[in-house]
Amino acid sequence: MRHFKHVALSAAAGLAALLFCAPSASAATGTGPGPNPPREEVFQLVAKQTQGGLVDVDGSGGPSLGDEFVLSGNLFRGSLAVGTYSEICTLTRFAPADEFDLQCAADLALSQGQLTVQGRFTVTTAGPGNIDLAITGGTGRYRTAHGFVHAVNVSDTESHLTVHLTL
Numbered sequence: 001m002r003h004f005k006h007v008a009l010s011a012a013a014g015l016a017a018l019l020f021c022a023p024s025a026s027a028a029t030g031t032g033p034g035p036n037p038p039r040e041e042v043f044q045l046v047a048k049q050t051q052g053g054l055v056d057v058d059g060s061g062g063p064s065l066g067d068e069f070v071l072s073g074n075l076f077r078g079s080l081a082v083g084t085y086s087e088i089c090t091l092t093r094f095a096p097a098d099e100f101d102l103q104c105a106a107d108l109a110l111s112q113g114q115l116t117v118q119g120r121f122t123v124t125t126a127g128p129g130n131i132d133l134a135i136t137g138g139t140g141r142y143r144t145a146h147g148f149v150h151a152v153n154v155s156d157t158e159s160h161l162t163v164h165l166t167l
Helices: 003-014
Strands: 028-029 041-054 068-077 080-094 099-111 113-123 131-138 146-153 156-167
Touching: none
Parallel strands: none
Antiparallel strands: 028 041, 041 068, 041 156, 068 080, 080 099, 099 113, 113 131, 131 146, 146 156
């Protein structure tokens, strides 16, 4: 169980890194109908986990369907903190025990609104590898947000992000 918890929390921490905010970034203007065509912003951030835990739903001490990983942390652009995040990842498949799938939902609280991110990925003994998840919506400035986030884990509690945000 210790290996499972370590790999799972590392994977969830990596997913936590998928959360982002939209400070000023280079933007490419898209084409589309109307006076305000959609635009894509691509930018880099670092996510650092500050809290994390495992909910073992059946109390067995081993992996089981429905186990959850609950995480939260801070988002940075350089050394400047730009937001916070929270996320819940649920174990949806395991077999063999050293490979499993996590379904994750996360939110990002920013000064101009919130963003939501969601998706599923597979974790193996080598770790979660690179993770791509969908931007599923938002509020405030981000009310029309969609796109995707690509994350690369650099440690158990830190990930580098490339955000592809379309507004």
